[in-house]
Amino acid sequence: xxxxxxxxxxxxxxxxxxxxxxxxxxxxxxxxxxxxxxxxxxxxxxxxxxxxxxxxxxxxxxxxxxxxxxxxxxxxxxxxxxxxxxxxxxxxxxxxxxxxxxxxxxxxxxxxxxxxxxxxxxxxxxxxxxxxxxxxxxxxxxxxxxxxxxxxxxxxxxxxxxxxxxxxxxxxxxxxxxxxxxxxxxxxxxxxxxxxxxxxxxxxxxxxxxxxxxxxxxxxxxxxxxxxxxxxxxxxxxxxxxxxxxxxxxxxxxxxxxxxxxxxxxxxxx
Amino acid sequence: xxxxxxxxxxxxxxxxxxxxxxxxxxxxxxxxxxxxxxxxxxxxxxxxxxxxxxxxxxxxxxxxxxxxxxxxxxxxxxxxxxxxxxxxxxxxxxxxxxxxxxxxxxxxxxxxxxxxxxxxxxxxxxxxxxxxxxxxxxxxxxxxxxxxxxxxxxxxxxxxxxxxxxxxxxxxxxxxxxxxxxxxxxxxxxxxxxxxxxxxxxxxxxxxxxxxxxxxxxxxxxxxxxxxxxxxxxxxxxxxxxxxx
Numbered sequence: 262x263x264x265x266x267x268x269x270x271x272x273x274x275x276x277x278x279x280x281x282x283x284x285x286x287x288x289x290x291x292x293x294x295x296x297x298x299x300x301x302x303x304x305x306x307x308x309x310x311x312x313x314x315x316x317x318x319x320x321x322x323x324x325x326x327x328x329x330x331x332x333x334x335x336x337x338x339x340x341x342x343x344x345x346x347x348x349x350x351x352x353x354x355x356x357x358x359x360x361x362x363x364x365x366x367x368x369x370x371x372x373x374x375x376x377x378x379x380x381x382x383x384x385x386x387x388x389x390x391x392x393x394x395x396x397x398x399x400x401x402x403x404x405x406x407x408x409x410x411x412x413x414x415x416x417x418x419x420x421x422x423x424x425x426x427x428x429x430x431x432x433x434x435x436x437x438x439x440x441x442x443x444x445x446x447x448x449x450x451x452x453x454x455x456x457x458x459x460x461x462x463x464x465x466x467x468x469x470x471x472x473x474x475x476x477x478x479x480x481x482x483x484x485x486x487x488x489x490x491x492x493x494x495x496x497x498x499x500x501x502x503x504x505x506x507x508x509x510x511x512x513x514x515x516x517x518x519x520x521x522x523x524x525x526x527x528x529x530x531x
Numbered sequence: 532x533x534x535x536x537x538x539x540x541x542x543x544x545x546x547x548x549x550x551x552x553x554x555x556x557x558x559x560x561x562x563x564x565x566x567x568x569x570x571x572x573x574x575x576x577x578x579x580x581x582x583x584x585x586x587x588x589x590x591x592x593x594x595x596x597x598x599x600x601x602x603x604x605x606x607x608x609x610x611x612x613x614x615x616x617x618x619x620x621x622x623x624x625x626x627x628x629x630x631x632x633x634x635x636x637x638x639x640x641x642x643x644x645x646x647x648x649x650x651x652x653x654x655x656x657x658x659x660x661x662x663x664x665x666x667x668x669x670x671x672x673x674x675x676x677x678x679x680x681x682x683x684x685x686x687x688x689x690x691x692x693x694x695x696x697x698x699x700x701x702x703x704x705x706x707x708x709x710x711x712x713x714x715x716x717x718x719x720x721x722x723x724x725x726x727x728x729x730x731x732x733x734x735x736x737x738x739x740x741x742x743x744x745x746x747x748x749x750x751x752x753x754x755x756x757x758x759x760x761x762x763x764x765x766x767x768x769x770x771x772x773x774x775x776x
Contacts, residue, residue: 293614294612294615409625409633409634409636410628410633412625413625413633415615416625417610419606421628422582423583423584424604424629424630425583425600425629426629426633467616472618473615473621476616
């Protein structure tokens with residue numbers, strides 16, 4: 262084990278995994294409770310459009326993905342109440358379509374395309390670690406500062422409006438933070454699995470607590486557990502890390518839900 | 532009694548469809564005003580206009596300087612996000628959050644006020660329970676407590692009796708009566724019956740507003756508001772429904 266940890270790629274992967282889990286723990290509970298899972302799915306898939314354009318232009322793919330996700334977040338945040346599932350679905354599909362066209366138009370082989378689609382945390386470089394660290398601060402600091410405002414809009418938007426809170430700005434802020442989180446997580450689990458990492462740790466935490474702050478804390482803990490175990494297994498089994506991370510999360514959630522059901526069944530039959 | 536809120540010739544609608552037309556209404560100090568009318572008649576819209584959540588197409592809403600920022604609001608029962616995990620105490624504390632302090636932590640004073648209000652409504656022992664685990668009547672009380680923690684001068688309630696049982700209704704009415712000794716109460720309801728012995732003034736709203744100084748209604752006005760035949764009944768007198776109602 263000590264030997265594995267001495268590899269720089271493994272250190273990078275562990276650091277990225279831990280930081281991504283902290284980001285998930287901070288933003289995931291807002292996504293789940295505010296029912297923004299579909300919006301987040303739409304945002305992550307629009308990243309593919311940016312990715313394709315970045316390949317075509319020959320710039321770092323993550324920059325293209327970031328630009329597209331932030332642009333989509335801006336549009337969604339600006340439309341606010343007028344936003345519909347239909348619109349998100351279209352944004353989702355158009356993002357992917359733009360990506361496919363531009364990747365097709367890019368001459369030669371696109372070596373790390375699969376990494377962006379399905380994630381490969383083991384490929385994280387020192388630069389990626391630094392970028393993730395910056396994103397960690399960019400996501401968590403505003404949540405610390407605007408926590409009461411974000412909770413107010415997540416709990417009761419109409420009441421927040423009646424209290425003269427800047428609801429539109431807070432919603433826009435929240436969507437931008439979700440977009441930044443998605444950019445971070447694309448490196449870990451890829452575009453397709455981002456939603457799972459944003460929601461599974463929260464779902465597990467929600468089985469154990471009904472207190473929002475505690476759910477945030479537990480989501481971080483479970484996120485770290487899931488990421489690090491998926492990472493270790495992928496190293497030993499030589500299987501894709503992103504998919505293993507999500508599978509472990511899914512299994513842990515099933516186990517905890519099952520155990521809870523069994524224990525409540527026992528209580529009612531005793 | 533002075534006017535706390537003056538609504539003059541207000542018109543408003545959604546998209547291009549008018550919901551309120553030339554509505555004028557004065558709300559007095561320590562009034563208990565019932566705002567009744569059929570569903571879709573614009574009652575909730577008028578509350579939202581008073582609260583500044585939406586802006587009128589035309590006309591004006593003048594709120595006395597001391598009252599502005601001190602409007603307590605109890606929205607319809609189902610308006611908050613039931614999916615959000617929050618205790619009764621935390622829910623009441625969100626009533627302290629306003630534009631001046633939403634970046635700051637809750638103060639000791641906020642906490643004391645929230646605890647005191649929960650004590651007053653006999654829910655102090657439930658303060659750490661999740662709101663969604665409380666009964667309908669208890670949730671309604673928590674929502675009122677959330678509005679009261681900001682020490683309002685006017686309390687605006689939207690359909691407060693819609694989702695609660697008869698026992699909870701009685702206790703809620705007693706509580707509102709007690710509050711009315713210190714503050715103005717405005718209740719929006721499509722069913723005025725529970726408030727029959729409580730209100731001071733009544734206004735009927737169905738796009739247009741009919742206000743009654745003496746709190747008296749006649750069948751002709753109610754027919755205009757509800758758009759159907761209406762028969763007035765005395766309380767305690769057995770009654771029948773109109774055939775074509």
